Amino acid sequence: MTGIVDLEQVNKFYGDYHALRNVDLSVAKGEKVVVCGPSGSGKSTMIRCINRLEEHDSGRIVVDGKELTDDESKIESVRREVGMVFQAFNLFPHMTVLQNLTLAPRLVHKKPRGEAEEAAMKYLTRVRIHDQANKYPSQLSGGQQQRVAIARALCMNPEVMLFDEPTSALDPEMISEVLDVMTDLAREGMTMICVTHEMGFARSVADRIVFMDNGEIIETSTPADFFAAPKTERARTFLGQILAH
Amino acid sequence: MSFDFALIATSLPKILQGLGLTLNLLVVSTLLGLLLAVGILLMRLSQHAWLVWPAKAYIYFFRGTPLLVQLFIIYYGLPQFGLLRHSFLWPLLREPYWCSVIALALNTAAYVSEILRGGVLGVDKGLIEAGKALGLTKFQRASRITTPLAVRLALPAYSNEIVSMLKSTALASTVTLMEMTGVARTIVADTFAPYEIFIAATIIYLVLVWFIQTAFTLIEGYANRHVRKG
Numbered sequence: 525m526t527g528i529v530d531l532e533q534v535n536k537f538y539g540d541y542h543a544l545r546n547v548d549l550s551v552a553k554g555e556k557v558v559v560c561g562p563s564g565s566g567k568s569t570m571i572r573c574i575n576r577l578e579e580h581d582s583g584r585i586v587v588d589g590k591e592l593t594d595d596e597s598k599i600e601s602v603r604r605e606v607g608m609v610f611q612a613f614n615l616f617p618h619m620t621v622l623q624n625l626t627l628a629p630r631l632v633h634k635k636p637r638g639e640a641e642e643a644a645m646k647y648l649t650r651v652r653i654h655d656q657a658n659k660y661p662s663q664l665s666g667g668q669q670q671r672v673a674i675a676r677a678l679c680m681n682p683e684v685m686l687f688d689e690p691t692s693a694l695d696p697e698m699i700s701e702v703l704d705v706m707t708d709l710a711r712e713g714m715t716m717i718c719v720t721h722e723m724g725f726a727r728s729v730a731d732r733i734v735f736m737d738n739g740e741i742i743e744t745s746t747p748a749d750f751f752a753a754p755k756t757e758r759a760r761t762f763l764g765q766i767l768a769h
Numbered sequence: 770m771s772f773d774f775a776l777i778a779t780s781l782p783k784i785l786q787g788l789g790l791t792l793n794l795l796v797v798s799t800l801l802g803l804l805l806a807v808g809i810l811l812m813r814l815s816q817h818a819w820l821v822w823p824a825k826a827y828i829y830f831f832r833g834t835p836l837l838v839q840l841f842i843i844y845y846g847l848p849q850f851g852l853l854r855h856s857f858l859w860p861l862l863r864e865p866y867w868c869s870v871i872a873l874a875l876n877t878a879a880y881v882s883e884i885l886r887g888g889v890l891g892v893d894k895g896l897i898e899a900g901k902a903l904g905l906t907k908f909q910r911a912s913r914i915t916t917p918l919a920v921r922l923a924l925p926a927y928s929n930e931i932v933s934m935l936k937s938t939a940l941a942s943t944v945t946l947m948e949m950t951g952v953a954r955t956i957v958a959d960t961f962a963p964y965e966i967f968i969a970a971t972i973i974y975l976v977l978v979w980f981i982q983t984a985f986t987l988i989e990g991y992a993n994r995h996v997r998k999g
């Protein structure tokens with residue numbers, strides 16, 4: 525277990541509720557892992573533990589050699605290496621697109637403004653949205669906002685990108701523009717852990733699919749195996765429901 | 770009894786002599802109150818019960834008692850304490866002006882800290898998480914995300930509080946200050962025409978409120994420019 529992200533026997537409780545049960549997951553550098561499973565199975569909880577948006581109660585989480593504990597400076601240094609994209613975009617509404625992208629590089633990496641803006645424009649071009657740099661998030665469509673959110677995370681040059689259902693809040697016609705950007709990112713070699721129910725994306729991009737139910741990882745397979753012959757009954761049921769749509 | 774329009778016109782300039790003091794009380798106590806409110810807010814939002822509890826007690830006391838009573842306690846009550854009469858605060862507490870400023874500031878601080886707290890609680894948690902995920906420190910998240918958004922959310926209620934403060938400055942007339950209401954009351958004592966004189970005062974207060982509201986409409990429009998579609 526020496527990937528860039530390692531979870532060993534991780535448990536997490538919300539009060540009495542056992543949200544993560546003995547979760548083991550090791551993600552190698554450059555690997556793309558898709559996490560799926562029914563609603564409430566602990567997918568968000570698991571990936572939010574990786575950048576300490578949630579605290580785990582037992583077990584170990586090590587990101588690029590740094591174990592997550594209460595040590596604030598370690599938490600901050602892990603967060604600097606791990607980018608995250610949320611279902612709800614979470615762009616800062618009072619800042620323009622460009623300000624959203626340059627905020628953290630300027631404050632955290634102490635980049636001069638010009639340099640930060642240059643890098644921001646480069647990433648905006650990569651997510652095909654450079655012409656919107658001076659707009660506010662509310663002036664963009666959902667798909668555009670999510671691409672800005674991806675560019676914002678990339679501006680920090682992360683080693684790992686976490687995605688928590690990045691297309692679930694989007695109108696259907698905008699899903700593919702976001703998935704295309706994520707696919708490009710995968711092709712460029714980014715390490716990605718992605719919670720999604722977009723099975724087409726999982727099939728074409730994932731190295732591994734992790735299936736969770738009830739706080740546990742109950743199946744880990746290659747996409748080919750997972751779709752052709754799910755090992756567990758619960759995964760079969762889940763796939764039946766998802767693919768029925 | 771006849772209504773004397775000319776008296777309104779002639780008393781307007783006299784009452785306006787109190788305008789400077791009214792605005793002075795408003796501005797000084799609003800600014801002091803805002804500073805104090807931020808301190809109380811930080812205590813109220815703290816994780817430590819020993820900071821939260823005094824902040825809650827403060828807010829309960831100053832929101833739960835009439836401002837006039839608070840003013841009287843400061844003006845008539847505090848000088849009873851020999852200790853205070855010999856303290857460095859005495860030169861202030863002896864002055865009706867400073868008693869009024871202190872009462873107004875202490876009172877508004879309680880309301881404003883709650884107004885600001887409403888703003889802070891209204892900030893989308895997801896945005897704070899986005900700030901964390903980007904590696905911003907706690908201070909950077911507070912200064913770049915929480916504060917600007919909380920202030921925007923608090924502006925409408927804060928503008929009401931300023932209007933309310935303007936009206937509260939009239940209470941300073943009860944401790945002999947010659948702000949606008951104080952001036953109006955002396956004119957009434959001379960002319961025995963309370964109706965006309967207080968209507969004149971009313972007109973001036975309404976004009977001031979119009980300025981305050983217009984200013985806040987402009988500020989809110991500017992602060993919320995990002996909300997507009999286009």
Ligand SMILES: Nc1ncnc2c1ncn2[C@@H]1O[C@H](COP(=O)(O)OP(=O)(O)O)[C@@H](O)[C@H]1O
Binds near residue numbers: 538541543564
């Ligand atoms: N902050 C929280 N407090 C209490 N329970 C929570 C909290 N967050 C999530 N849960 C519970 O933990 C379980 C797993 O949630 P989550 O990780 O969001 O699931 P998923 O992302 O797979 O839909 C759910 O039952 C949810 O209700």
Ligand SMILES: [Mg+2]
Binds near residue numbers: 567568569688689
């Ligand atoms: Mg979820």
